[in-house]
Amino acid sequence: MESSLELTTSLSGTSLPPLRSRIFKIIVIGDSGVGKTCLTYRFCAGKFPDKTEATIGVDFREKVIDIDGEKIKVQLWDTAGQERFRKSMVQHYYRNVHAVVFVYDVTNGASFRSLPAWIEECRQHSLGQEVPRILVGNKCDLRDAVQVGTDVAQKFADSHSMPLFETSAKNPNDNDHVEAIFMTVAHKLKSQKPLVLSQPPGADSTVPVRKREEEEERGPWGCSC
Amino acid sequence: MYLKKSKSVGASSPLNGIGKQDWDSRRKRKVAEISQALSVTPVDVAALRRMAISEGGLLTDEIRRKVWPKLLNVHTDNLPEKPGEDLRENHKDYHQVLLDVRRSLRRFPPGMPDEQREGLQEELIDIILHVLDRNPQLHYYQGYHDIVVTFLLVVGERLATALVEKLSTHHLRDFMDPTMDNTKHILNYLMPIIERVNPDVHDFMQQAEVGTIFALSWLITWFGHVLSDFRHVVRLYDFFLACHPLMPIYFAAVIVLHREEEVLECECDMASVHHLLSQIPQDLPYETLISRAGDLFVQFPPSELAREAAQQYSQQTAASTFKDFELASAQQRPDTVLRRRRKEQAALAAQSQSHAQAMVVARPRAKRFVRLAVMGLTVALGAAALAVVNTALEWAPKLDLQLFP
Ligand SMILES: Nc1nc2c(ncn2[C@@H]2O[C@H](COP(=O)(O)OP(=O)(O)O)[C@@H](O)[C@H]2O)c(=O)[nH]1
Numbered sequence: 274m275e276s277s278l279e280l281t282t283s284l285s286g287t288s289l290p291p292l293r294s295r296i297f298k299i300i301v302i303g304d305s306g307v308g309k310t311c312l313t314y315r316f317c318a319g320k321f322p323d324k325t326e327a328t329i330g331v332d333f334r335e336k337v338i339d340i341d342g343e344k345i346k347v348q349l350w351d352t353a354g355q356e357r358f359r360k361s362m363v364q365h366y367y368r369n370v371h372a373v374v375f376v377y378d379v380t381n382g383a384s385f386r387s388l389p390a391w392i393e394e395c396r397q398h399s400l401g402q403e404v405p406r407i408l409v410g411n412k413c414d415l416r417d418a419v420q421v422g423t424d425v426a427q428k429f430a431d432s433h434s435m436p437l438f439e440t441s442a443k444n445p446n447d448n449d450h451v452e453a454i455f456m457t458v459a460h461k462l463k464s465q466k467p468l469v470l471s472q473p474p475g476a477d478s479t480v481p482v483r484k485r486e487e488e489e490e491r492g493p494w495g496c497s498c
Numbered sequence: 499m500y501l502k503k504s505k506s507v508g509a510s511s512p513l514n515g516i517g518k519q520d521w522d523s524r525r526k527r528k529v530a531e532i533s534q535a536l537s538v539t540p541v542d543v544a545a546l547r548r549m550a551i552s553e554g555g556l557l558t559d560e561i562r563r564k565v566w567p568k569l570l571n572v573h574t575d576n577l578p579e580k581p582g583e584d585l586r587e588n589h590k591d592y593h594q595v596l597l598d599v600r601r602s603l604r605r606f607p608p609g610m611p612d613e614q615r616e617g618l619q620e621e622l623i624d625i626i627l628h629v630l631d632r633n634p635q636l637h638y639y640q641g642y643h644d645i646v647v648t649f650l651l652v653v654g655e656r657l658a659t660a661l662v663e664k665l666s667t668h669h670l671r672d673f674m675d676p677t678m679d680n681t682k683h684i685l686n687y688l689m690p691i692i693e694r695v696n697p698d699v700h701d702f703m704q705q706a707e708v709g710t711i712f713a714l715s716w717l718i719t720w721f722g723h724v725l726s727d728f729r730h731v732v733r734l735y736d737f738f739l740a741c742h743p744l745m746p747i748y749f750a751a752v753i754v755l756h757r758e759e760e761v762l763e764c765e766c767d768m769a770s771v772h773h774l775l776s777q778i779p780q781d782l783p784y785e786t787l788i789s790r791a792g793d794l795f796v797q798f799p800p801s802e803l804a805r806e807a808a809q810q811y812s813q814q815t816a817a818s819t820f821k822d823f824e825l826a827s828a829q830q831r832p833d834t835v836l837r838r839r840r841k842e843q844a845a846l847a848a849q850s851q852s853h854a855q856a857m858v859v860a861r862p863r864a865k866r867f868v869r870l871a872v873m874g875l876t877v878a879l880g881a882a883a884l885a886v887v888n889t890a891l892e893w894a895p896k897l898d899l900q901l902f903p
Pocket residue numbers: 303304305306307308309310311312325326327328354411412413414415440441442443444601
């Protein structure tokens with residue numbers, strides 16, 4: 274599967290050149306209950322949801338961000354964690370994914386031990402080391418209940434060439450942190466994708482961009498944690 | 499400890515533009531007819547089905563408590579005992595169930611005291627584990643709890659346990675396989691139904707490659723997960739309990755079709771269309787949509803769509819889907835389905851290819867427009883309800899035999 278960027282074209286007036294914003298499509302995966310829905314909600318709505326419910330199938334959230342003056346649409350695909358949904362249901366949504374966010378719950382060792390299976394699922398959908406992937410340990414606000422230490426998690430992240438972020442979707446002090454994590458991914462995507470040539474209005478609004486060269490990113494890429 | 503106070507769903511007219519008095523008198527008549535159907539021996543189940551489908555459904559939770567068991571052929575004099583606590587620690591799905599029930603706050607009436615809600619949540623966990631424990635062939639799915647909570651709130655714990663068990667081994671059986679392959683097959687009926695009624699919407703959705711997952715939670719929770727007004731949920735449950743197990747997918751199609759303008763105005767890409775459709779409007783004209791779903795079921799029954807659902811999607815599985823589905827809806831054990839599938843796969847592959855060609859020739863596009871005129875008529879006459887009952891019996895003779903042996 275080819276990782277591609279898409280353009281959406283929106284005409285703001287017939288005589289003006291079309292405004293377009295790039296779309297970054299990011300899929301969020303991990304065991305049920307680790308906080309995927311809360312993290313994506315926090316990023317897109319800016320707060321911790323007071324009531325989340327089990328995610329059935331796939332939910333979608335988006336947010337327009339501004340990087341160096343460019344408006345970029347970040348689409349987060351929040352997936353169901355229960356095993357049975359994965360095989361026949363979620364597949365479809367792995368298409369044209371630009372980045373992957375793996376989430377585990379720092380207070381739940383089992384959710385950390387499931388990570389290899391999640392990485393394997395991604396690999397089967399042709400999302401290996403060539404796409405940006407990050408590891409997020411959630412629920413850091415529950416300090417007394419931590420089961421997965423930072424050192425173990427960091428080792429794991431290193432061995433899979435991913436940056437690690439520990440955060441909390443809930444703790445208001447970490448508000449910026451959740452935002453920063455997704456922004457880091459967006460910056461990464463922006464920096465590595467060549468700019469797309471403008472298209473005359475009326476042309477197909479979805480333009481696949483040439484595949485990125487396999488270059489620099491072998492190791493974990495810059496992270497602020 | 500069900501909600502004795504949450505009564506009377508249809509206190510006001512469910513249809514706009516109909517005089518209150520008119521509806522009041524029809525409502526009274528309906529209550530009398532339901533009592534009549536319940537009082538005869540044997541109970542007039544066909545009449546009860548008609549009542550559950552037609553305008554306003556079963557009207558009150560009090561009536562539902564009497565009629566739902568009849569629709570499912572559950573005897574209320576011999577209800578299961580309260581399940582023991584030991585189930586909790588031992589069951590493989592316990593943690594998932596706990597997680598899902600704990601965060602299902604929105605399913606409970608707003609304003610219910612926390613303590614009462616927490617008590618109901620415990621009962622919810624017990625019911626689910628009890629049914630799963632007694633039926634090891636059934637597998638818990640996220641969303642099952644949204645169905646069970648509806649029964650718990652209407653009929654109380656003990657009766658809910660019995661009703662849910664019956665439902666799980668019949669209507670919900672396909673969703674509870676070890677995998678969701680059969681559920682996916684059912685979702686494959688969605689696009690053919692839409693195509694029959696509005697090819698533009700169909701083509702647009704195909705072009706956007708939106709898939710059908712936006713309707714997944716609708717289907718497997720009977721809309722319990724997505725509708726915030728409990729009165730609408732129970733009204734739909736009346737309808738679905740009285741109909742063929744595939745009716746929820748017809749209703750899903752009707753919702754999409756109801757929003758055809760919005761869909762066609764949407765940006766034609768997967769994200770936008772998925773986003774639009776998965777946000778279900780809360781002010782749907784339920785009675786009209788129910789009637790329309792019934793009409794579509796009669797006009798384009800599952801058997802007519804089965805081959806198309808099978809051939810329209812995924813070349814590799816197309817050959818087996820039709821057969822799978824037939825078997826699955828006959829509620830056979832999945833292992834039997836799989837064994838037969840292997841045997842018949844080769845033969846079917848060849849067969850379905852020729853079917854595919856035949857169907858293309860045999861289905862002139864104009865047909866759907868002719869049929870739409872019929873639909874308008876049946877809505878007006880309220881005949882759809884009757885037809886749906888009859889067709890349900892016709893199309894699901896096996897299901898019905900199992901419910902009413
Ligand atoms: N304490 C704490 N609880 C959280 C945090 N994130 C999520 N939760 C809770 O964990 C549960 C599961 O969250 P959810 O986002 O639904 O998990 P998902 O299944 O991965 O989508 C919910 O009850 C949340 O309130 C967090 O950062 N801190």
